[in-house]
Amino acid sequence: PRRVRVHHLRQAKAEGRRLTMLTAYDAVTARLFDEAGLDLLLVGDSIGNTMHGHATTLPVTLDELVVAARSVAGATRRALVVADLPFGSYEAGPAQALASGVRMLKEAGVAAVKIEGGTRIVPQVEALTGAGVPVVGHLGFTPQSEHLLGGPRVQGRGQEAADRLTADALALQEAGAVAVVLEMVPAPVAARVTEVLEVPTIGIGAGAACDGQVLVWTDMAGMTGWSPRFARRFGEVGAALTAAAEAYAAAVRDGGFPGPEHTFER
Ligand code: KIV
Numbered sequence: 001p002r003r004v005r006v007h008h009l010r011q012a013k014a015e016g017r018r019l020t021m022l023t024a025y026d027a028v029t030a031r032l033f034d035e036a037g038l039d040l041l042l043v044g045d046s047i048g049n050t051m052h053g054h055a056t057t058l059p060v061t062l063d064e065l066v067v068a069a070r071s072v073a074g075a076t077r078r079a080l081v082v083a084d085l086p087f088g089s090y091e092a093g094p095a096q097a098l099a100s101g102v103r104m105l106k107e108a109g110v111a112a113v114k115i116e117g118g119t120r121i122v123p124q125v126e127a128l129t130g131a132g133v134p135v136v137g138h139l140g141f142t143p144q145s146e147h148l149l150g151g152p153r154v155q156g157r158g159q160e161a162a163d164r165l166t167a168d169a170l171a172l173q174e175a176g177a178v179a180v181v182l183e184m185v186p187a188p189v190a191a192r193v194t195e196v197l198e199v200p201t202i203g204i205g206a207g208a209a210c211d212g213q214v215l216v217w218t219d220m221a222g223m224t225g226w227s228p229r230f231a232r233r234f235g236e237v238g239a240a241l242t243a244a245a246e247a248y249a250a251a252v253r254d255g256g257f258p259g260p261e262h263t264f265e266r
């Protein structure tokens with residue numbers, strides 16, 4: 001299969017083809033999602049919540065995300081792999097952002113990085129883009145700022161906030177961003193941003209007008225009891241996995257496993 005590359009993103013938008021994106025944190029899921037035909041895989045700092053059991057994305061380190069991103073990139077043949085730059089790895093300025101972005105391409109082998117914020121991180125987007133590191137933006141609810149934002153809350157409500165969000169999106173595009181993720185944004189605001197941008201918007205809790213959608217895979221697949229309102233559960237994989245583990249344990253306890261076919265007689 002032909003690899004999805006950054007120029008295909010604008011192309012997909014121009015041709016009205018919706019982009020599909022899921023998070024992935026390891027080679028096992030990356031291979032499955034790549035084979036399922038997902039256009040983009042995001043090695044998100046949501047790994048902190050989903051895989052490491054933290055309450056927020058804030059403790060995730062660049063070293064941790066480089067390891068996860070290397071696993072995902074290595075297991076992927078078609079999808080464009082994007083890795084988050086975690087909290088604390090790009091805010092200080094363009095030089096810090098560039099050093100972190102270069103590590104992601106060089107050590108992990110991803111094709112792009114994602115950073116949170118609008119106008120305030122334009123110098124970082126320019127430095128990364130100028131050095132050949134494609135950047136995906138992230139606006140609306142930005143989890144790395146959750147203490148400032150007061151938790152996971154819809155962003156861009158009201159004319160002034162909507163105008164600021166639109167200006168931020170345009171600033172990111174102008175600085176070279178190849179796509180912009182919109183998280184927890186009212187659908188009409190996301191629709192307006194989608195209309196004014198030439199690069200695709202990828203929504204999560206941002207309505208159906210976005211050029212693509214992204215979900216955290218554990219929410220998408222029903223791995224946990226709870227999932228956010230904006231995430232549809234497309235499977236009950238958590239329940240299936242529990243059932244498989246129970247069946248295995250029961251078979252071991254009652255002597256049904258291993259059978260002769262699983263056994264070396266000599
Ligand atoms: O880390 C993540 O999973 C993300 C998506 C929610 C866009 O940034």
Ligand code: NA
Pocket residue numbers: 044045046057084143
């Ligand atoms: Na993230």
